[in-house]
Amino acid sequence: MKLFNTLAASASALALLASGASAEISGGSVKIGLLTDMSGTYSDLAGPGTIAAAEMAIEEFGGKVAGAPVELVSADHQNKADIAANTAREWGDTGQVDAFAELVTTSVAMAVFEVAKQQNKIALVSGAATSALTNDACIPTGLHWTYNTRAQAVGTGASIVAEGGDSWYFLTADYAFGEALQKDVSKVVEAAGGTVVGAAKHPFPASDFSSFMLQAQASGAKVIGLANAGNDTINAIKAAKEFGIVDAGQKIAGLLVFLSDIHALGLETAQGMQMTVSFYWDRTDATREWSKRFYDRTGKMPTGVQAGTYSSVLHYLKAIEATGSDDTDTVLAKMRELPVNDIFAENGVLRSDGRMVHDMYLAEVKSPADSSQPWDYLKIVRTIPGEEAFGPLSESTCPTK
Amino acid sequence: MLTDLLGIPPQVLFGQLLLGLINGAFYAVLSLGLAVIFGLLNIVNFSHGALYMLGAFATLALVQFFGIGYWGALVLAPLMVGALGIVIERLLLRRLVGVDHLYGLLLTFGLALVIEGTFVKLFGASGIPYAAPAALSGGVNLGFMFLPWYRAWVVLASVVVCLATWLLFERTKIGAYLRAGTENPKLLQAFGVNVPMLTTLAYGYGVALAAFAGVLAAPITQVNPLMGSNLIIVVFAVVVIGGMGSIIGAIVTGLAMGMIEGLTKVFWPEASATVIFLVMAIVLILRPAGLFGKTA
Numbered sequence: 303m304k305l306f307n308t309l310a311a312s313a314s315a316l317a318l319l320a321s322g323a324s325a326e327i328s329g330g331s332v333k334i335g336l337l338t339d340m341s342g343t344y345s346d347l348a349g350p351g352t353i354a355a356a357e358m359a360i361e362e363f364g365g366k367v368a369g370a371p372v373e374l375v376s377a378d379h380q381n382k383a384d385i386a387a388n389t390a391r392e393w394g395d396t397g398q399v400d401a402f403a404e405l406v407t408t409s410v411a412m413a414v415f416e417v418a419k420q421q422n423k424i425a426l427v428s429g430a431a432t433s434a435l436t437n438d439a440c441i442p443t444g445l446h447w448t449y450n451t452r453a454q455a456v457g458t459g460a461s462i463v464a465e466g467g468d469s470w471y472f473l474t475a476d477y478a479f480g481e482a483l484q485k486d487v488s489k490v491v492e493a494a495g496g497t498v499v500g501a502a503k504h505p506f507p508a509s510d511f512s513s514f515m516l517q518a519q520a521s522g523a524k525v526i527g528l529a530n531a532g533n534d535t536i537n538a539i540k541a542a543k544e545f546g547i548v549d550a551g552q553k554i555a556g557l558l559v560f561l562s563d564i565h566a567l568g569l570e571t572a573q574g575m576q577m578t579v580s581f582y583w584d585r586t587d588a589t590r591e592w593s594k595r596f597y598d599r600t601g602k603m604p605t606g607v608q609a610g611t612y613s614s615v616l617h618y619l620k621a622i623e624a625t626g627s628d629d630t631d632t633v634l635a636k637m638r639e640l641p642v643n644d645i646f647a648e649n650g651v652l653r654s655d656g657r658m659v660h661d662m663y664l665a666e667v668k669s670p671a672d673s674s675q676p677w678d679y680l681k682i683v684r685t686i687p688g689e690e691a692f693g694p695l696s697e698s699t700c701p702t703k
Numbered sequence: 704m705l706t707d708l709l710g711i712p713p714q715v716l717f718g719q720l721l722l723g724l725i726n727g728a729f730y731a732v733l734s735l736g737l738a739v740i741f742g743l744l745n746i747v748n749f750s751h752g753a754l755y756m757l758g759a760f761a762t763l764a765l766v767q768f769f770g771i772g773y774w775g776a777l778v779l780a781p782l783m784v785g786a787l788g789i790v791i792e793r794l795l796l797r798r799l800v801g802v803d804h805l806y807g808l809l810l811t812f813g814l815a816l817v818i819e820g821t822f823v824k825l826f827g828a829s830g831i832p833y834a835a836p837a838a839l840s841g842g843v844n845l846g847f848m849f850l851p852w853y854r855a856w857v858v859l860a861s862v863v864v865c866l867a868t869w870l871l872f873e874r875t876k877i878g879a880y881l882r883a884g885t886e887n888p889k890l891l892q893a894f895g896v897n898v899p900m901l902t903t904l905a906y907g908y909g910v911a912l913a914a915f916a917g918v919l920a921a922p923i924t925q926v927n928p929l930m931g932s933n934l935i936i937v938v939f940a941v942v943v944i945g946g947m948g949s950i951i952g953a954i955v956t957g958l959a960m961g962m963i964e965g966l967t968k969v970f971w972p973e974a975s976a977t978v979i980f981l982v983m984a985i986v987l988i989l990r991p992a993g994l995f996g997k998t999a
Contacts, residue, residue, distance in 0.1 A: 341820065342929070346829040476973050502968075505976035509924055509933050513722050513968040513975075516848060520715050533829060536925055540832075544923070546842060546849045566829035566925060602827075 326627035327370040328400065334360075334615060335399035337386050337414065338429065339406050340378035343507045343532040346562040348406035348429040348607045354599045355612035356403060358592075359619065367619045368626045375399065381406075383413035390414045394421040400628050401426060401618060404611050408432040408479035415441050422630050426614035429607040431531070431558055432482035436657040440700035443630060445637070447658045448610030449580045451479070451486040453691035454558050457578025457664045459490035461684070462525055462555050468494075470555075471523035472501035473514050473538060475530035480506070483529040483557055499523045507534055511541035519547055531558045536566055543571055560605040564667055564679045572679075573669040580606035580662055581646055582680050592645040603677040613646035614658075650688070655700035659688040711969055714847030719965045721845075725854045727961020728861035729916055733934065734941040734953040735868055736912035742885045742948035743905040746796060746807035751938065752931025753815040754910050757784050758917020759926045760822065763833055773836040773922070777860075780918045781911035788910025792903050815932070822928035830925025857919050864915060865954045872950050881905060885948065940983045946996025956994060 336356055338348045353376050360372045375393065379386035386405070393399035394417060402418060405411040406429025418425040419441040426445050427435060433450040470491050474480040480503070488498045500521050502514050515538070518526040526547070528538050535556050541547075542554045556563070559577040583593035583603045592612075596604045604612075621636035622628050642650030647660035665680040673679065695703060733755060740748045761780035765771040771779060791814070799806050834840075835853045842851035872878040883891045884901050892898045917931075924930055941960050945952030960979050967978040986994060 341823045341828065343828060345823065346827045349828070502972045504972060507933065508976070509930065510722075510726055512725075512854075513719055513965055514972065516718050516722065517715070517969065517972075520712070520718075533925070533927065533929075536829060540923075540925070544835075544842075544851050544853070546851075550849070562827075562829055566827075566831065568832050571832065 326625075326629065326632075327368060327622075328628055329398040331371045331373050331398075332367055332619070332622060332628050333373045333375065333397070333399045334401050334403050334618070335390065335393040335397070336374060336376040336403040336611075337379045337389060337410065338376065338404045339381050342381050343534070344381065344406045344429065346566070346602075347532055347560040347605045348404060348611075351596075351600050351602060351604060351608040352404045352406075352428065352611040354596065355604065355608045356615045358596065358599070359612045359615040362616060363619050363623065367622045368628075370628075372619065379407070379410050381410065383407075383409040386410040387413040387417055390417040391421075394418075394423055399423070400630075403615055404428050404607075405430050406607060408434075408482065409477060411435055412439055412478070415439065415444050418443050424618065424630055424634060426611075426618060428610040428614055430479070432479050433486055434478070434482055436653075436655045437699040440656050440698075440702060442656075442702050443634060444656045445614065445652065445658060446656050447614040448606050449578075449662065450657075450692065451483040451558075452693060453580075453662050453686070454483065454578045455486040455490040456691050457662055457686050458555055458557055458576055459487045459527075460494055461576060461664055462553065463491055463494040463496045467525040467553050467555070468496035469523045470496060470498045470525045470527050471518045471521040472498070472527045472529050473511070473518060474501050474503050475506045475534055476503040477506050479531070480529045484527070487527055487529065487557055501529075504530070504534070506530070507532075509533075509537060511538040512545060514538070515541045515545050515547055519545070519550070519552065523552070525553045525555050527555045527557055529557055531560075532563070535559055536563050539567060539571065539575075560607070561603060561677075561679060562605050565602070565677070569668060569670045569673055569679065572667045575667045576683070577665055577667070577680075578662055578686070579665050579680070580660070581609040582606075582663060582665060582682060584678065584680070585663070585682060586645075588645045597677075609646045613642065613644050613650075616644055617642050617652075653695050653698075653703070655695060655698040655703035657692055657695075657698070659692050661688050662686040662691040715969065716966075718848035719969050720962055721848065721850065721965075722854075723962035723965020723968075724958060725858055725961070726964065727958035728858045729920065729934070729957075730938055730941050730961050731865050731954045731957025732861050732912055732916040732919070733938040734945065734957045735865055735950065736909040736916075737938060737942045738945070738948055738950055738953040739868070739872075739912070740906055740909035741942070742950070743881060743902050744792075744796065744807075745804065746799070746811065746906075747804065747939075748906075748909065749808055749812035749935070750791075750815040750818065751811075751910075751913050752933075752935030753818040754784055754788065754931070755913040755917040755920070755934065756822065756928060756931040757787070757818065758914025759833070759921040759930060760826075760917075761914065762918045762921045763831060763926050766833075773918075776921075777915070777918050781914040784914030784917075785907045785911030789903055789907040791910075792906040796906065797899075797903075815935075819928050819932055826928055828927065828929060830927030830930070833921040833926050835922035853922060857923070860919060861916075864912070868912070869950055869954065937979055940979045942993075944979075944983050944986045944993055946993025949993065949995040952993060952995025 401424040403426045411430030428448045433452040435446045474484045621633045638652045650660035664684040762776040765776045839853040945956030967975040
């Protein structure tokens, strides 16, 4: 009996101690739930690399924030909104997850937004692209970090029109993201004096693009805009080369192209293509140093989605460290207050509509002769200021901004 | 003109039909392999897509490790993957003789998941490029479209292999044994024919056909761990439409479905991924045994 009493007393003392160490941290730990595509078409541009990136952010804090341990849980959502929403709901309800991260694929991000809204938890979106996430579909706790379809449109779309590519035909992935990208690029093209002559929606994912390429060719448009991503973009570019589309004078505009796509295509096929990126490893000393560490872990250089995941998790942890709390509203207020400064963004601003505004970069794919080392793929042509890329807050149609 | 009425210029239509034929050639070779395997082993080979992918990766490995180019791979890759197929049959499928079909389906499906999962882990999902042989690069302008030589070669090679397989089954002694084996394996064995050996070879041959299609596909799409999983469901629909186990049914339906899909891509692109399944549903209602299947 005496032993029991001693045990009970020390247990309650320990419990007191634990709660004292992190008074404001719910459940005694900060838990981040990362949902990504681990094996499908987006797994190279997001996937395991985003988990590595989130781990790097956590390690930077020594695995602890405000005295409490930081835990990362992850799951493969297989690009399916229902799987993502169910996992997120379970994590939030019973798994004590405080924030959701990454969320590649537009439909996934939208579904998890619903859950995050109900549970009042922060959603740190990196991979999903639609600009709707900070417009009509915005939620108070949803943060869109890496890019969006509008920023991609401004970079690539405007510069191609400026070079004389003033008539466009779109090959569009047949789901919310493809439509959003096509809509945003069309706006930019038309504002710059260009015209959109047509579009074909292809199933997602698609493997054979020859038929769609032929339709694009028949349209006579000067530019064929690829409103898709990942393997769809890779296959479309390959088909364009095979069917002599580029040699016949039409220009291919990849509207959401990642470093992993260029790596998969090879410079021989991809050279000369313009693309808008949120991050490139070989830009500054800091990006090189971080990317080198990322490479040592994963064997690949990071894409923007991966670097963006690192940045969003890091910023989230910084806010918890500063406030000593993981309460959603407290953390959110601090995240908005602090400028985002890391290898991904310089003086990034988190707006009330959820948009993280930072500079984007217009890049051109190098020719094999210009590339001096492995992964030396891009040349930054222009820095697109954040405001220009993402538009002013007044443009946002988010009702809770 | 009908085509003008539909608002599609005839040259676009010809182009799309030709492209449909090229895709149909892939469907034909793949569904032919499935038909051979189903005919003899009564196994719905769900690992067919993964073995097709292995054919493409074998092509890549041959050039990287042994410097053997496309033409060599066209022969060697099917042999290598076919040999793997024989091992799979001997080690695994052999144990399922006499049990419910479902077990074969589950085993081969599981096998496909393991093979594809391993390759995604090793090589990522974006795939690796493989250049078409120099002799087949470039193409010809047909007036209504630019036809890459390589795509023309795909159709030619597929049709030749399909015809050769058909002749093998319909016109040779081995073919006669194989067909007899499908009908009544016990009786055939009573005549002194080594039926287990025959089934092993048939599985190896079906798998080699899948790998052959993989070699043909390597220069067109990326050599990608998931290239087969995207295709396999469509190919199954083709086999069902043609009639399970029917050789000629697989060939004809493969080519026809490619063309139907090609036309759909013009008139209603969003539906191009579903049109074959619509045809399948209609065929199953009207002729449950498939277009070329024997009604049970």
